[in-house]
Amino acid sequence: AQTVTQSQPEMSVQEAETVTLSCTYDTSESDYYLFWYKQPPSRQMILVIRQEAYKQQNATENRFSVNFQKAAKSFSLKISDSQLGDAAMYFCAYRRSRNSGNTPLVFGKGTRLSVIA
């Protein structure tokens, strides 16, 4: 079974600085998808960024980017120019391949990010 590990239960960053959240996963498959979700205090789940395993290029979405290391099974999230609104719980998630149909996500336990003004 696939597992996702987030080794940092809590992180903090100064406003306008850069922070990196770590995520590693375990799978025997070669084709899969990886996601980062943000959960603010409202508890809504908001997609931050996604990565297809078959793509070598790292995904970016404005201030958010990932460092995808397929061989190392690592998928870290970098937040640049941190803002107060970035304070939230961040979850890393894994999903099986394109040919597996509508499959569930496997989540890590999350990293709580605090942003200091």
Next chain:
Amino acid sequence: DGGITQSPKYLFRKEGQNVTLSCEQNLNHDAMYWYRQDPGQGLRLIYYSQIVNDFQKGDIAEGYSVSREKKESFPLTVTSAQKNPTAFYLCASSQPGPKGWNQPQHFGDGTRLSIL
């Protein structure tokens, strides 16, 4: 606007009582999911359904039951067999996009269940 509606927002259960959490979506998605969230545990899968009239157990299905009689609805019943039901419950749905299965799951706003 399309989305997922979970109700109620807060629910209280008495000992020995079954309760049902509602999840309705108007996104025309085939697949729906139920996750449980506990502090420090992330989201864990309870049940999921890939198509109407079909569903599969997730990692923590014991003490829960579901039905999928309509595409838009996927209610979750927390039975008296679930001894520790206090948690935050999230419903989600998904559908493949033009580029395959990389589409994110859409989530409802959740139901907070507590024991009286």
